[in-house]
Amino acid sequence: MQTAQHIIRNYRRRRITLALSLAVLTFLATLGVRFLTIRSVNLQRVDEYGSYAVATMENLLSPHDELGLRVAPLVGKPCNAVQGELRQYVARARTLRAISLIKNGILYCSSVFGNRAVPVNMLEPTLPSRHASLQLSVDNSLLKGSPVLVKWTSVGDSGLDGAMQVINIALLTQLMSASEMPWVVRTALNVGDNHLVYGSNALGFPPPGTDDKETQFHSARQPFSISLIGPSASTLAVQRLPSQVPLALLLALLIGYMAWQASASRMSFSREITLGIARGEFEIWCQPLVHAQTHACTGVELLLRWNNPRQGWISPDIFIPLAEQENLIVPLTRYVIDRTIKHIDIFPASSDFHIGINVAADHFRNGLILNDLKRYWFACRPSQRLMLELTEREDLQHLDPQVFRQLRALGVRLAIDDFGTGRSSLAWLEMLKPDVLKIDKSFTAAIGTDSVNSRVISMIIELGQRLGITLVAEGVETALQEEYLRRQQVQILQGWLFARPMPPGEFPAWLERHQRLSTPGQTRV
Template structure:
């Protein structure tokens, strides 16, 4: 049998699990989002660096390309006439180390040295060429051993004549090829099969591990490529992730707390009761009441049972007090009224047969009970006598007694359930004027065994007879108890001696046979659902 503590503990555990899962998921998502964001930012920075390097070199080479027609027209012109023009051109471009004119493979005029007579192949083996060339090489004339970038523009079809512009690449490598740790650890310029790194000479090979190569950016205007190496955007983002942990933990704790607040109603026993009402998981049982002398059934008490598919059978001793505590007892009572009227055909249709429905004191507030009876009971015009059984857990307020008088006017009997265990007093009985007192089973079971409770039972019986109130004894289980009660004037008996609680559909069969329902229907109910 489920207890209130166990059920509430289960719901609390579920809430904790849900909130922990929300917090963990938030932590993972936050760290994941921060990782992806940082990785993308790193990737953007790497791409921007490479693009900037390519653009910077393009800006150096494009002016040289744009002025080539003017320089090509000087090829073949005597150096004495062309020298001044070459010097002016070199001074204007600033990034150019020298401009030379080549005729029939002979470098005959230089912006720096003037007249010359040097085979170009001796200084640059790749020249002359019939095609425009961009060559990464080493200076062999002015600053020997320093890296240079050569632009070659042929004039003749054979390629023996042309213009060679030497760019002082060593001066601009700081701007283009300087790494940006830790994101970028190495930057190289690749032209043809030659490589240049910051602070180093031109090489034929690039001594950088392949697994560190993260980006290659090629110029759209000239045949060169910027090679960027480093640990990678993802690796750096992963290394940076621990610094994001405090914020992620704070956000996850906040959302976990919000989840705790949000699940307060949805993951609670009150939510379970509402769900049970909506899904019609509650079932009506009834327990017959017999005339003590004729042994004939004169009525039934309607009992509510709950077969919860998520928790199993839940005793009324568990869910009824919780429903009263969380203001759900009125919806449960309405459900009982509706279902009783819907299944009213199982009971004898005569005024002498009464049907008892348990009602909490809170249902009397502001005339709510009368409105509900008009809507659910009187509108169906049942022939059976209705008895409203009021438990003593909560006393009625003074204003509720007007409703009691109205119920009497409508011929509804009022019974005090579990009398002797709650808030009863003589003045309360006087104001309420109940029609029936139901002696609690604890007093009935004490007959013949407990002198104190047995005396209290006698007092209750005497009180009922003095006030002319009908008496009903609950919990009658032995013939000795039945004889004692009958001998002392208790006319109606209820208990396992006559019948156990049964589903409403089994009542006609019991009534016809004057015997309890089959044992297999009652055993699980007795094991997990004691009477209220």
């Protein structure tokens, strides 16, 4: 059997587990959502910055496309005739360092040096070329060793003539916005196989750090790309997660508290009892009562048993007090009355045979028991007589005697259960006038062993006889107790000496066997 403490601890443990589980899940889910949100923002910021960097570079280079077309007609003309015009173009362009004209692969005119005769491939190995191109290179003329962008505009079909613009890449990168921390640590311009990191004066591309990630954005209008190097979006999101812990913890505590409150009714013993009633998990057992002189079976007391499929067998000493605390004892009593009617045919159909049902004092308030009996018991017109048993441990003195008079008028007998252990006064007993006093088994057990309790049971017997109340002794287990009670003129006996509580289906066989073997003084089980 489960103990009350074990059952309550089990329900409390389940509530705590549920509340903690939901709190932990909420905490993790909040951090997970915040992680994904921050990661998405990081990706968006990198995309926005990359698109901005490419657009800025395209806008800075687009004037050089137009300039190449203007300079192309000057290729082949004498340098003295065009050098002034070339210098004017350079002066007007903020990012332009020099313009050179190439004829048959020879750089013959420069906006800076004037007439020259230098093979262009000595300055730029990939030139001349049939196609326009953009190259990231190193200046070999003015600021030697400094990075420059070389823009080639091809003239004619030979591929040996063209105009070459030397663009000041340092000034160009200064016109771009600086890297956007912490999403972007470094920005690099990629042209062909060469790279220039923003803020650097030398070509090259240092390897990214272990936690860094490179994201490239290609231009659709110019032959270059922008590389953004920085921590991955996930790494940055993880770094920011500690700042999200207070919010996650607050939501976790809120959800955990709400789960604890919500589960108070759904994960409680009261809900378990309600489920047990709805699913028919409770069983009624019966324990026979026999006449002390003839041993004839005069009735049965119905007892409630609960084989809970979730908790196992639960003792009535546990679930009855808990049902009383949760105000569920009245529904349980209705359940017993209803099940009794369904098994009524197994009991002798005689008005001399009574069926005892334990009823709580709350059931008598406002005449509630009258309504329930009319609905369940009297509607079926049973031949057996009903006896309602109230335990003396309850506060009976505040009940309305009028209810008891109405019950007695309907033929219902009233019994005080566990008499001698409670707080009934003689005046109240005289006013209530119960039909039966049931002597508590603790006094029966004291017969022959406890002189004090033996005297108490003698006083109870004498009281019942003076008031003209039928006496029932509970817990009779030995022949010595039976003999003593019979000599004291106790009318009805109940206990394991005659029969243990049994399922209703076993009662007819027991009754037949008992009637066949019944003789005064003989032990029966």
